[in-house]
Amino acid sequence: MFSDLMDLDDAHRYVADPLAGMDAWYDLGDDHRFVATLCPDMKLTLERPDPDVVTTVNRSADLLREGCGPLLDLVDRVEARDAAAAWSGRVNTGTARTGRVDVDALLIRPDGLVARALPTGQDLDATTLVRALGTWFGRPV
Numbered sequence: 755m756f757s758d759l760m761d762l763d764d765a766h767r768y769v770a771d772p773l774a775g776m777d778a779w780y781d782l783g784d785d786h787r788f789v790a791t792l793c794p795d796m797k798l799t800l801e802r803p804d805p806d807v808v809t810t811v812n813r814s815a816d817l818l819r820e821g822c823g824p825l826l827d828l829v830d831r832v833e834a835r836d837a838a839a840a841w842s843g844r845v846n847t848g849t850a851r852t853g854r855v856d857v858d859a860l861l862i863r864p865d866g867l868v869a870r871a872l873p874t875g876q877d878l879d880a881t882t883l884v885r886a887l888g889t890w891f892g893r894p895v
Contacts, residue, residue, distance in 0.1 A: 786857070786871040793862045798826070799851040814852075818866055822846045823891060826860045834859040834872060837880045840894030841887050863890050 759765040771777045774792075782790040796814040817824040825838045825847040835847045838861075845861075859872040861883065870886040872878060888894070 782867075782869060784870060786873060788857060788860065788868045788871045791868060792866045793860065793868050794855070796852045796855065800848050814862075815866060817846070818862070818864060820846060821864060823864050823869070824848070824860075824862050826850045826862065827858070828852060828855060828860070829858045829874075831858050831872065831878065833878050833880065834883065837878070837883045838887055841891050843895045844891040845887065861886055861890075 760769070777791075784790070788794065793814050798814055798817075800817075814826070817826075822843075823845050825834065825845050827834050827847065827849045828851070830849050835849075838845050838847050856874050857871045858874055858876070859870075859878075860868055861870040863869050869890050870883055872883075
């Protein structure tokens with residue numbers, strides 16, 4: 755019966771999230787449910803700035819191997835990528851496609867913690883994003 759319960763997403767998260775540290779939360783000044791938690795594990799199809807380069811990433815955590823913080827644009831919000839352009843040496847930006855997630859973009863620190871989330875359909879506050887980029891990735895290049 756326990757094995758059957760672990761096949762249910764909610765039950766699995768209830769047991770596994772505390773073990774993986776996914777239930778830890780840090781106050782980063784944003785009340786979106788993803789901010790200040792470890793980035794949820796998502797299967798992504800990543801489109802880099804070069805339109806001919808499309809990569810399937812099995813897990814969102816794989817993006818952290820590059821040592822930079824990813825800015826995942828999940829719905830082709832060019833203004834989010836443009837706001838991060840000055841941090842190109844420390845923040846990898848790209849458009850990524852994934853399953854159902856209630857955000858348009860995620861800024862992720864190199865340790866996997868979500869620093870900022872742009873909720874679905876919300877106007878981008880570039881000042882807030884630039885402030886977060888400066889806080890976590892230093893001055894622009």
